[in-house]
Amino acid sequence: MYQTPSLGRSDDSAVDSSSVPGTPSDMSMFAQAYSIPADSMDMGALPERVGTPQPSRHHIALPDILHPETASSVPIRTICCIGAGYVGGPTAAVIALHNPHIRVVVVDRDQRRIDAWKSRHLPIHEPGLEDVVRIARDGAAETRRRGDSPTRHTMDAARQPNLFFSTACIETIEVADMCLISVNTPTKTRGVGAGRATDMAALEGACRDIAMHAKAGCILVEKSTVPCKTGQLIKDIMEAHRPGVVFPVLSNPEFLSEGTAIRDLMQPDRVVIGCESTISGHRAAAALANLYAAWVPRSRIAPIGIWSSELCKLAANAMLAQRISSINSISAICERTDADVGEIAKSIGLDPRIGPQFLKAGLGFGGSCFRKDIASLTYLAESLGLPEVAAYWQQVLTMNDFQRDRFAGHVIATLNNSLRGKKVAILGYAFKKNTGDARESPALDVIRILLEEGPKSITIYDPLCSEADIKRELSVLERDYAVSMPDGPVEVVPDPYAACGNSNAVLILTDWDMFKNGKPVTQSSKPVTIAETYDGATPTDVLHLTPRIERVTINKPPTPPRTPKLSPLAPELNTRLLPEPPCPADCVVCRSSSSAGMSVETDTTTPIDWAHISKTVREPRWVFDGRGVLDARAMVGMGFRLETLGRASMY
Ligand code: UDX
Ligand code: UDX
Numbered sequence: 001m002y003q004t005p006s007l008g009r010s011d012d013s014a015v016d017s018s019s020v021p022g023t024p025s026d027m028s029m030f031a032q033a034y035s036i037p038a039d040s041m042d043m044g045a046l047p048e049r050v051g052t053p054q055p056s057r058h059h060i061a062l063p064d065i066l067h068p069e070t071a072s073s074v075p076i077r078t079i080c081c082i083g084a085g086y087v088g089g090p091t092a093a094v095i096a097l098h099n100p101h102i103r104v105v106v107v108d109r110d111q112r113r114i115d116a117w118k119s120r121h122l123p124i125h126e127p128g129l130e131d132v133v134r135i136a137r138d139g140a141a142e143t144r145r146r147g148d149s150p151t152r153h154t155m156d157a158a159r160q161p162n163l164f165f166s167t168a169c170i171e172t173i174e175v176a177d178m179c180l181i182s183v184n185t186p187t188k189t190r191g192v193g194a195g196r197a198t199d200m201a202a203l204e205g206a207c208r209d210i211a212m213h214a215k216a217g218c219i220l221v222e223k224s225t226v227p228c229k230t231g232q233l234i235k236d237i238m239e240a241h242r243p244g245v246v247f248p249v250l251s252n253p254e255f256l257s258e259g260t261a262i263r264d265l266m267q268p269d270r271v272v273i274g275c276e277s278t279i280s281g282h283r284a285a286a287a288l289a290n291l292y293a294a295w296v297p298r299s300r301i302a303p304i305g306i307w308s309s310e311l312c313k314l315a316a317n318a319m320l321a322q323r324i325s326s327i328n329s330i331s332a333i334c335e336r337t338d339a340d341v342g343e344i345a346k347s348i349g350l351d352p353r354i355g356p357q358f359l360k361a362g363l364g365f366g367g368s369c370f371r372k373d374i375a376s377l378t379y380l381a382e383s384l385g386l387p388e389v390a391a392y393w394q395q396v397l398t399m400n401d402f403q404r405d406r407f408a409g410h411v412i413a414t415l416n417n418s419l420r421g422k423k424v425a426i427l428g429y430a431f432k433k434n435t436g437d438a439r440e441s442p443a444l445d446v447i448r449i450l451l452e453e454g455p456k457s458i459t460i461y462d463p464l465c466s467e468a469d470i471k472r473e474l475s476v477l478e479r480d481y482a483v484s485m486p487d488g489p490v491e492v493v494p495d496p497y498a499a500c501g502n503s504n505a506v507l508i509l510t511d512w513d514m515f516k517n518g519k520p521v522t523q524s525s526k527p528v529t530i531a532e533t534y535d536g537a538t539p540t541d542v543l544h545l546t547p548r549i550e551r552v553t554i555n556k557p558p559t560p561p562r563t564p565k566l567s568p569l570a571p572e573l574n575t576r577l578l579p580e581p582p583c584p585a586d587c588v589v590c591r592s593s594s595s596a597g598m599s600v601e602t603d604t605t606t607p608i609d610w611a612h613i614s615k616t617v618r619e620p621r622w623v624f625d626g627r628g629v630l631d632a633r634a635m636v637g638m639g640f641r642l643e644t645l646g647r648a649s650m651y
Contacts, residue, residue, distance in 0.1 A: 062282045065273070065303040071290035074219070074283045076102055079291075080176035082206045084108035084117055084165060086124055086261070086368070086437065087223055087254050088182030093129065094265040096136040096163035098294040103162055104136070105176075107169040117165040120580045121589040125436040125464055128262035131577075136163035140576040156576070173213045178287070180252075181206050182223040187372050196379040198227050198372075207234050211241035219284040222251045225369065227376055228311040231274075248284035250275050251306050253313035258367065259434030271301045274309020281306075314377045318393055321370040323358040325399035331361040331646030332406065341646030342628060361646040363407055363442040363509060363626040364400040366431030371397060371440065404442050407645060408449035411624050414643065415505060419455035425503035425617075427496055427608075428510025428627070429462040429470050434604070436464035438473050443509040446626070447490065448477055458490045461499035463512060463604045467492040496608050501616040511627040513605045518631040614638040620651075 063070040081092040084106045096104035108114050116123035118137075122130060140159040166172060173179060183202035188194050203224060210220060220234060231249045238247045251274035256264035271292045275285035289301050304312070331341040341361040349356030365371070374393050381389035415422060431441040447458060460470060470492050474483050482488035493499050496514075500506050508515050583590050614621060623635060625644040632650040635642045641651035 060279075062277060062279060063286065065275070065282050065285045065289055066298050066301060067286065068290060068293070070283060070286035074177075074217075074287040076177045076219075076287050076291065078103045078105065078176050079178045079180060080172045081106045081180040081182055081223075082108075082169065082173075082209075083182035083184065083202075083224070084110070084113050084123070085182060085184060086258060087256070088180065089117060089122075089124060090126055090129055090132075090256065090261045090265060091182065091223060091254060092180065093132045093136055093163055094262065095291055097132050099291055100136075100159055100162050102291070103164070105164045105166055105172045107166050107172050109167065109169065111167050114165045114167050118581070119587075119589075120583055121587075126259070126261045127434065128266075132262060133163065134577050134580065135159065137161055137165075138578045138580065141578060143576050159576075169209060170213050173210055173218075174215070176214065176218055178219040178221060179206075179210050179214065180221045180223050181210075182254075185224045185226055185372075186368075187375055193379050196375040198225075198376050198379075200226070200230070200233070203230070204233075204237065207237045208241065210247075211238045214247065216242075216245045216247075217280075218247055219287060220247055220249045221288060222249070222310070223254055225253065225313050225317075225373060225376075226251075226310055227380055228307055228314070230310060231276075231306045246280050248275070248278075248280045249306065250281075250284055250288055251309035252288060253309060255313070255316065258437055259432060266295070268296060268300065271296055272309050272312060273301065273303050274306035275303065276306055314373045314380070317369050317373040318377050318396070320358050321365050321374055321400070322393075322396045324360075324365050324370075325396040327359045327361045328364055328403045328646075329399050331403070334646045335648070338648045340648070360511075360628065362403075362511070362628055363446070363645065364403040366440045366442045368437070368440050371400070401445070403645070404445040405449065407624070407626050408446045410643065411446075411450065411505060411507060412453055414622060414624075419450060419453035421456050422504040423457045423459065423502060423618075424450055424455055425500040425506045426458060426460045427462075427499065427506060427508045427515050428512050429460055429465045429492075430510050430512075433510055433512045434464075436466065436469070438462075438465040438469035441473065441509075442626075444473055444477075446507070446509060447474065451477065451481070451483065451489070455489055459499040459503065460490065460492045461494070461496045462492075462510065463514060463602050467494075497613065497616065500613045502618060504618050505622040505624060506613070506617060507624045507626060508629060509626050511629050514603070514608055515627075516607055516629045516631075517610045517634050610635065610640075611638055614640060 063073075079092070079095065079102060081088045081104065084092075085108075088106060088108075092104050092106045096102070106114075106117065113123050117133070122133060139161040140156075142158040143156050144153045181203060183206050185203055186199050188197045188199040203226065207220070210218065220238075222230060222234070231251060234249050235247075238245070238249075251272075253272055253274075255268065255270075255272075271289075273285045273288055275281040285303050289298070289303065292301055327341065327345055330344055333339070334341045334344065345356075345359040345361065348354050349359050374397055378390040378393050378397075381387070381393065411424070412419065426443065426447070429438060429441055429443045430436065431439075431443075443460075447460075450458060462470065471484050474490060477483045478488075483490050485491045617640075621640045623630065623640045623642050625642060628644055628646065630642060630644065632642050632644065632647070636650050641649075643649055
């Protein structure tokens with residue numbers, strides 16, 4: 001039975017709250033908005049610098065979060081990850097992969113999702129995810145590995161499964177030493193703060209379950225993106241149900257992007273761990289840091305204050321989204337001046353102070369984070385009595401909407417202000433390439449505007465988003481009229497040629513490589529695999545020899561990160577993978593090849609044949625490139641009329 005006397009109540013009293021400075025008046029406004037008692041906020045004892053454990057202002061020496069010895073006082077044997085979504089699933093899988101001695105159980109109330117995680121068809125598409133899940137969930141066979149000389153071999157022991165998926169939430173929480181909270185935190189749709197404030201219902205529910213069933217001392221880790229000060233809310237829930245019991249709360253925001261989740265998890269730029277300046281807080285942070293240290297150099301683990309950690313996720317996403325809105329604002333100017341936004345992005349991106357990332361103009365950002373997180377930031381600012389700050393960030397969202405409206409409006413204007421009797425083909429539905437996630441796509445807004453004009457048909461093709469997911473997203477438009485066929489005009493088709501044939505206009509709404517007509521796809525867009533590792537460690541090291549990775553990352557001085565190398569799964573690993581559980585006879589995924597949103601092999605890089613499409617679309621062959629993926633001269637050479645966001649018309 002896991003017990004840590006050090007996690008008792010007494011050590012938390014190391015910080016004397018009676019001498020903590022009073023709460024600033026603006027904080028109380030925020031506290032009111034989020035129902036957090038202002039006087040309970042421990043504002044006075046926060047660490048001041050990233051990466052350096054700080055003594056509290058009360059001169060109590062706190063344990064070093066980055067020292068492995070600190071972690072040894074809080075042994076972690078079982079982790080419960082609540083929420084088997086885009087964040088919870090991949091994160092738990094990678095933690096389990098690198099910590100074979102720890103049992104990681106991912107729980108979700110959605111039985112179908114759990115069944116999918118246990119099957120051959122994972123519920124989400126992420127390059128490399130399947131390999132990671134297969135090793136951690138199914139185990140690996142013993143194998144012989146070539147040693148330093150041709151005559152020396154080493155044996156890699158068989159690996160037991162240590163990643164499990166279950167709907168038994170309570171039972172799993174009861175035995176967990178650490179709970180990763182990865183439930184969804186969407187924007188509120190009604191009530192106070194609707195449209196901007198974060199809906200905390202799922203997180204509150206998960207916390208209540210933990211409060212009622214977890215062992216004393218269980219470490220709670222916020223993985224979901226949450227408003228700043230949520231840690232206090234969690235502590236209040238725990239205190240209400242289990243008064244006097246210490247449950248350390250950590251913030252460990254996830255910075256993974258969809259489509260590169262496994263690479264982002266395998267090679268994170270940084271791992272931020274936010275904790276309170278208490279002994280139990282530091283020990284808990286050390287335990288979490290130790291899990292990551294199995295594959296992440298400790299130099300990249302950044303322990304900071306819990307409130308900074310919560311806010312830094314919102315700040316990071318807001319900064320990234322702001323760059324996109326900034327370049328998109330320039331794209332509108334370009335279209336009226338014949339300047340080229342691509343050339344501008346390239347030239348300003350060469351300035352190292354600006355850099356080239358996130359300067360791609362287009363339809364604007366989608367995805368489940370940017371809009372939601374900026375909305376949450378504006379609500380936070382307003383709640384803190386900072387309307388100017390709220391207005392500043394709101395403008396990033398306004399610019400994003402403007403870009404979609406402008407694009408759709410331009411399509412309609414170009415087609416003589418009417419879509420009656422016309423067919424519009426849409427290539428790409430996902431909010432970005434390499435994901436089958438159909439949620440929060442700019443395509444939805446574009447389709448909404450087009451539908452107002454009563455088109456004869458809108459035909460959508462996306463290589464990874466499933467028909468069912470796209471239709472579910474479109475169903476929010478059903479209020480006023482029928483949208484999907486047979487009653488409505490929208491149809492989802494399984495190949496791009498069927499989508500484009502006989503259409504009056506082709507719209508590119510996702511930057512899939514297959515829609516490009518320029519140079520062949522570069523290597524960087526090939527699927528990523530678990531063969532990518534840090535600092536020269538081989539795939540076999542990563543998968544099976546955790547102690548060796550510990551040596552590489554802890555005892556050796558940190559070496560600079562290598563440029564990510566994309567290589568296929570090492571051949572010897574294929575021999576170690578155990579057979580996957582067979583599908584039931586009535587498996588719908590196996591039966592239906594059109595359910596491409598699942599983990600079915602789909603070619604997303606072989607370019608489509610634009611020359612063929614040019615023969616099947618209607619004159620004057622309009623193509624509207626909302627993602628800047630097409631080479632204009634080549635398209636015009638094939639007889640298309642091309643309109644690209646941020647560039648002069650080409651025909
Ligand atoms: C994540 C984070 O949670 C969110 O804060 C971040 O901003 C974006 O990414 P994501 O993983 O994409 O969300 O969410 P989702 O795919 O919806 O997965 C959440 C899972 O939690 C769902 O499978 C849902 O069934 C599960 N859940 C939710 C529970 O198991 N119990 C609950 O009480 C609520
Ligand atoms: C984002 C953050 O990148 C990640 O760190 C965080 O954890 C979650 O939110 P994600 O939403 O998965 O990740 O995708 P991202 O690659 O950031 O793209 C978001 C949107 O911005 C997409 O719609 C994309 O097409 C758009 N985008 C991105 C641009 O329009 N231009 C760019 O230059 C970059």
